[in-house]
Amino acid sequence: MALWRVRATVDDRPGYLAVLAASLALKSVNIVAVQVHSTEAGAVDDFLVEAPESLTAEALVEAIRRGRGRDPWVCRANARVLVDEPTRVLGLAATVAIDPAGLESALSALLGGCEVTRGGADDRPGLTPGVLVVADPDGGLLVARRDEPAFTPAEYARAQALVQVAVAATAYA
Known part of the structure; x- marks a missing residue:
C-alpha cells in the first residue's frame, strides 16, 4: 500500500x-x-x-x-x-517556545516544508493562494510560498498562532 x-x-x-x-x-x-x-x-x-x-x-x-x-x-x-496533526503542531510550538529564533524553520514545517523567507517592502500580512505573510516578532515580515496546494485560512491562523508562541517566548525569556 x-x-x-x-x-x-x-x-x-x-x-x-x-x-x-x-x-x-x-x-x-x-x-x-x-x-x-x-x-x-x-x-x-x-x-x-x-x-x-x-x-x-x-x-x-x-x-x-x-x-x-x-x-x-x-x-x-x-x-x-x-503523526496526528495536533501532536505535530504542539511539537513545533514547543520548539519555538524553547528557541524563538527557530520560528522560520518551524513555520516551514508547519506549512508542509514550503520556503519561508524575510519579506520585502511590497509584502503585506495576509493570504493569497500561493503566498502567506505573517508579522515577524523581530520586526518585518515572514513570507511563505508554495505552488500547491493553495494556502487556506486555517493554515494562516495556525501560522499566526505559532508567531504568537514566539512572541510569548521572547517576552518571558
Missing part, C-alpha cells in the same frame, strides 16, 4: 464528504486521517490516504473528481505523516 496526501474542495453540504469517501473506496483507497478547512469556496478537505501501489496519481485525481471534489491535489507521502 502507498500513502498519499490529498486535498480537494467539497461543497459544505450534508452527504458531499460521504460521496467523496465512497468514490475513493471504489478504488480501494482507505482514509487514514482528515482535516477540514472552511473557506468561502467550500470545505477544503485534507486527507492522508492509503491506496494500492498500482493506483496512479491520475486515477486518484479521477476518483476525487467523480466524488464531487474540486481542485484536487495529490502527493505521495511517507510514514512520517502518520
